[in-house]
Amino acid sequence: MELSVSDLAVSLGNRQVLRGVAAAFRPGRVTAILGPNGSGKSTLVRTLAGLLDADAGHVRIDGRHIARIEPRERARLIGYLPQDATVHWNVRVRDLVALGRLPHRSPFAGESEADAMAIGAALAATDTFPLAARATDALSGGERARVLLARVLAGEPRWLLADEPLASLDPVHQLALLDQLRALAASGMGVVIVLHDLIQAARAADDVLLLKAGEVVAFGPAAEALTHQPLREAFGVEVMIVPDEQGRLLPVPIGRTKA
Ligand SMILES: Nc1ncnc2c1ncn2[C@@H]1O[C@H](COP(=O)(O)OP(=O)(O)OP(=O)(O)O)[C@@H](O)[C@H]1O
Numbered sequence: 001m002e003l004s005v006s007d008l009a010v011s012l013g014n015r016q017v018l019r020g021v022a023a024a025f026r027p028g029r030v031t032a033i034l035g036p037n038g039s040g041k042s043t044l045v046r047t048l049a050g051l052l053d054a055d056a057g058h059v060r061i062d063g064r065h066i067a068r069i070e071p072r073e074r075a076r077l078i079g080y081l082p083q084d085a086t087v088h089w090n091v092r093v094r095d096l097v098a099l100g101r102l103p104h105r106s107p108f109a110g111e112s113e114a115d116a117m118a119i120g121a122a123l124a125a126t127d128t129f130p131l132a133a134r135a136t137d138a139l140s141g142g143e144r145a146r147v148l149l150a151r152v153l154a155g156e157p158r159w160l161l162a163d164e165p166l167a168s169l170d171p172v173h174q175l176a177l178l179d180q181l182r183a184l185a186a187s188g189m190g191v192v193i194v195l196h197d198l199i200q201a202a203r204a205a206d207d208v209l210l211l212k213a214g215e216v217v218a219f220g221p222a223a224e225a226l227t228h229q230p231l232r233e234a235f236g237v238e239v240m241i242v243p244d245e246q247g248r249l250l251p252v253p254i255g256r257t258k259a
Contacts, residue, residue, distance in 0.1 A: 001027050001062045001077075001158055003048060003190055008057035010040075010047050017043045018214045021057070025207075027158065027190040030181055032201040032222070034194075035211030035234055041194045042083055044211065045161050048192065049080035061159070075103035079157030083164045083194070085148045087136045093147050094132040097122055100154030122153035125180050127173065141168040149177070159190040166200065178204040198239065202226050202250045210234040226251045 008021040018040045025031050025048075033041045046052045048059055050066040059066040061077060069077070079100075087096060100122065101115045111119075123129045126146040131139065139147065145168045152160065160181070166174045182204060185191045195201045201208055201222065208225035210217040211234070218230035231239050231251060239251035 001190070002060075003027075003159055003192070004060050005044075005048065006057050006060075008044075008047065008059070009055045010043055010052055011055050012043065012052075016055070016214065018047070021211075021214075021216055023209055023216065023219050025159075025190055025192055028185055028188050029206040030185045030191045030193065030204055031207040031209060032193055032195045032205035033209045033211065034196070034198070034201055035217075039211040039234075040214040041211055042163050043214075045080070045163050045192065045194055046082075049078050049161050050074050051080070072103050075155065075157075077157060078159045078161060079152035079155050081149055081152050081160070081162040081165055083167070085145070087144065087148070090135055090137040092132070093128060093134050093136055093139070093150075094119065094123070096136055096147060097128070097132075097150045097154050100151040103155055118156050119154050122150040125153055125184075126150040127176060142170060142173060145169060146173065146177075153184075157189070159192065160184060161192045163194045164196065165193055166195065166197070174200070198226060198231070198251045198253060202248055203244070223249055232257050 002024055004024040006022050008018055009016060010018040021044060033044060035041050047054060097119050101118060123132055126149050128146050128150050131143060131147060136144065149165060165177060169177060178200060181191050205222045207220060208222045209219045210225055210230055217234040218225040228239060231237055236257045237253045238255045238257055240254050241249050242252050244250050
């Protein structure tokens with residue numbers, strides 16, 4: 001079940017934010033989207049989630065135009081975690097996570113055993129079981145971020161699209177989340193995440209899409225995209241490539257590219 005975009009152009013207000021974007025994201029893999037501030041990462045993810053209309057080009061999931069999939073089915077296929085997600089009601093954590101099951105439940109039906117299992121698995125995956133009975137407005141920013149991810153995971157989507165999911169997490173929870181995303185991908189889910197940290201991307205991503213000013217600079221295996229020339233082109237930074245203990249090549253930024 002491939003998620004793909006072809007010749008995508010998207011405008012916000014009267015600005016063209018994405019142009020000529022083509023990429024095929026593959027299930028069972030973690031794809032990181034990276035690029036400078038304002039390069040269009042969030043816009044691309046929101047378009048992939050079917051939340052923004054394209055001026056040109058299409059988003060397809062398994063060959064079907066995303067705009068033509070009815071919202072309930074789309075919500076079962078794609079789980080979207082926005083940047084700076086907020087909680088509008090002060091509900092208990094478990095009740096908030098349970099909302100992630102709505103695309104699977106018939107109206108007015110109670111919680112099924114499958115719902116309870118999925119909610120439990122999502123709480124466990126995000127290390128939020130101990131928070132289950134707490135009120136959401138009494139959580140720290142990082143705790144809230146994990147609970148919101150749990151809500152998305154409870155929906156057991158085929159694709160997880162997460163916009164900077166590490167932003168408010170401490171280092172332990174960042175590493176735990178990246179491990180979790182890798183485990184989800186290993187179970188067959190397609191995972192697309194916006195990241196800022198090159199090293200985390202090299203550790204966690206199978207594939208990398210580099211954006212600059214709304215256009216794709218590189219898209220391919222992380223070991224090829226996170227190298228000197230594409231990073232110079234996308235970010236204007238020089239990197240030192242350092243192998244980690246597992247032989248993965250980590251790009252460590254060491255300075256700005258001289259003009
Ligand atoms: N509603 C809007 N109207 C007009 N322009 C917008 C609107 N929202 C965002 N933009 C512009 O679109 C461009 C892309 O924004 P987007 O949020 O996709 O970038 P990003 O790569 O996710 O950035 P960041 O790393 O800062 O989160 C930016 O130049 C931004 O200023």
